[in-house]
Amino acid sequence: MEPAPEAKPAGPCAMVIFGAGGDLTKRLVVPALYNLATSKLLPKDFVLIGVDVADLTTDQWRENLSKMMQSFLAGGGEFTPESIDPSAWDGLIGNMSYLRGDFADDGTFKKLGDVLQKTEDDRHTGGNVLFYLAVADRFFGPVVDKIAAAGLADEQDGKRWRRVIVEKPFGHSLESAKALNQRLLKVLREDQIYRIDHFLGKETVQSIMAIRFANGFFEPIWNRDHVDQVQITVAETVGVERRGKFYEQTGALRDMVPNHLFQLLTMIAMEPPTSFDPDAVRDRKADVMKAIPPASLDCAVRGQYGRGEVEGHPVVDYRHEPDVSPTSSAETYVALKLEIDSWRWAGVPFYLRTGKSMSKRWTEIAIQFRRAPLSIFQGTDVSHMAPNWLVLQIQPDEGISFQFQVKRPGQTVALAPVKSSFAYKDWFPPSANVGYETLIYDCMIGDATLFQRADMVEAGWRIVQPVLDGWAAEKPADFPNYAAGSSGPKAADDLLANDGERSWRPIGNPI
Known part of the structure; x- marks a missing residue:
């Protein structure tokens, strides 16, 4: 059997996780990023910024995530690596920072903008940002509105990219799905929205x-x-x-x-x-x-x-x-x-x-x-x-x-x-x-093949x-x-x- 062609690492970017202290982040998103790191698919210039209301420091957030990875190993299971690659894990958590903030507070997004500008200057991310909404669905619209109001969705005439991953449930009915699509599409283009389905x-x-x-x-x-x-x-x-x-x-x-x-x-x-x-x-x-x-x-x-x-x-x-x-x-x-x-x-x-x-x-x-x-x-x-x-x-x-x-x-x-x-x-x-590995990687390289568009979501409802x-x-x-x-x-x-x-x-x- 011929060896498969190797995928190339994604280009430079920062990833912002709203809901950084939640179960989804700890159980799935961060382990997926670690697996991408061990596969050499994460960008060389990569920064992970966690945003949540919990009163944590960056060191405490990193420690919580490290404990979760250790529990994966202790519990075994079909998706866990046999042992953590220390260099890959240390490299990942070394690129993590935590921002405490309320999603309803405009000041949170002003601070986030300052952090993103600093990462662009210091870490050479090119201004590319992937926003991950690992939050309850009632926050999808408000968070995206504030991202846009703070200018964080602006791509500066194609000089950088800004994308948003939206978790399910995408609406609770046909009417609510239409309303959410309309709300997101007021401030984002369809090609900036990645409605994720881990299946x-x-x-x-x-x-x-x-x-x-x-x-x-x-x-x-x-x-x-x-x-x-x-x-x-x-x-x-x-x-x-x-x-x-x-x-x-x-x-x-x-x-x-x-x-x-x-x-x-x-x-x-x-x-x-x-x-x-x-x-x-x-x-x-x-x-x-x-x-x-x-x-x-x-x-x-x-x-x-x-x-x-x-x-x-x-x-x-x-x-x-x-x-x-x-x-x-x-x-x-x-x-x-x-x-x-x-x-x-x-x-x-x-x-x-x-x-x-x-x-x-x-x-x-x-x-x-x-x-x-x-x-x-x-x-x-x-x-x-x-x-x-x-x-x-x-x-x-x-x-x-x-x-x-x-x-x-x-x-x-x-x-x-x-x-x-x-x-x-x-x-x-x-x-x-x-x-989540393939899906996050696809978001980073801009491949929307495995993600639903607005018309597909509404047709399902x-x-x-x-x-x-x-x-x-x-x-x-x-x-x-x-x-x-x-x-x-x-x-x-x-x-x-x-x-x-x-x-x-x-x-x-x-x-």
């Missing part, structure tokens, strides 16, 4: 276009003539943990579907782009979203987990989680059936499901191809043929498998389904990855808004309706069974 940092997800468009045998059968159905599953074993207040206001549909699941769907269903130019790719993904009719209540299932056991550990029901109402109607599970009104996909159902406190942590995209006709096997013992499946497994183990039929050994004609599989870990050297409205108008009468540690409510099984012989693939079915 798109997974290797298997990034490989979808390569699988489809770099292999001559897939694309000719990637259509309604050959595909029977598509299933997208994002199952989590964790419950809501300490996020009860957030989940009570959000629920599984808002939290997962318009962003994570729809991004996976568009990469499977998009037409071939004319190039890998970011807007060429995003145009095709937007076309998919615009071709999906609004979801019907009849094709939507909601669930809430009750008491059960997950991986051998007892789990309380959702309504007894901290900060959750004992009569809560918030869904912790959602399943949808969608269709795409296009020449390629007309009549092919796309089934989406996601849930918390499920039997296993599992994310996959499964494409079932149409069954071959049985007529050739008349007069044999073959009375049924298992379908062919192409499965893209995203987590916990990234890889691809294909299920097909072979003849069983022996004197009679009998078939058996077998699998051919590929796992990334078996072919490529392991690399520490929290899912348009699809799910009728379901949100219907569920808000009628409270569920059967919550909780699935046990923790199960695969979800019976109504989700019925959603597929009503379409004939279809059923969900077992969660945790290995590649």
Whole structure:
């Protein structure tokens, strides 16, 4: 196998994290920056500035982050490096500084401007700045307004770049998403806004276009003539943990579907782009979203987990989680059936499901191809043929498998389904990855391919808004309706069974 071409380090820049003392910064953003440093992809001239209201000094902030990295190592896990590279870590924290400030205070942004000017002068960042909004979504608009009002978004006629990373949730409804887009676009250009979705940092997800468009045998059968159905599953074993207040206001549909699941769907269903130019790719993904009719209540299932056991550990029901109402109607599970009104996909159902406190942590995209006709096997013992499946497994183990039929050994004609599989870990050297490395690097080099545009965000909310409205108008009468540690409510099984012989693939079915 030929070695992959090496990526070049990003150009000089400063990165400002609003919400520097938060969980997202400590668990994901800073570890991702460390992994970029060990991969030699961080700029040589790089400065990290943390902004938060917490009363910390730069040394205290650095110490907190160092403790978090040590806890990664002590806890193990699939994304952690075996040991910290002291030179890479020391180099990273040596380029960190902390600014205490209230996001509502104009003075905070005046001080930040002074710090950025000093880094430009002393550290040769070229005036390039990446602002990361690792804050609650209610701060997105106000922080961006103040960035712009302080002149920090000004690119000085292209002499420098200024970009903003916005975390999810990007709105809570179609109306709020439109309002947020309008607010941001008053002070920023679309090409300055990077709406981040860490699912798109997974290797298997990034490989979808390569699988489809770099292999001559897939694309000719990637259509309604050959595909029977598509299933997208994002199952989590964790419950809501300490996020009860957030989940009570959000629920599984808002939290997962318009962003994570729809991004996976568009990469499977998009037409071939004319190039890998970011807007060429995003145009095709937007076309998919615009071709999906609004979801019907009849094709939507909601669930809430009750008491059960997950991986051998007892789990309380959702309504007894901290900060959750004992009569809560918030869904912790959602399943949808969608269709795409296009020449390629007309009549092919796309089934989406996601849930918390499920039997296993599992994310996959499964494409079932149409069954071959049985007529050739008349007069044999073959009375049924298992379908062919192409499965893209995203987590916990990234890889691809294909299920097909072979003849069983022996004197009679009998078939058996077998699998051919590929796992990334078996072919490529392991690399520490929290899912944010590629995305942060892409922001630094100005590649927006893996990020949503305003029209894509609004199209996603348009699809799910009728379901949100219907569920808000009628409270569920059967919550909780699935046990923790199960695969979800019976109504989700019925959603597929009503379409004939279809059923969900077992969660945790290995590649």
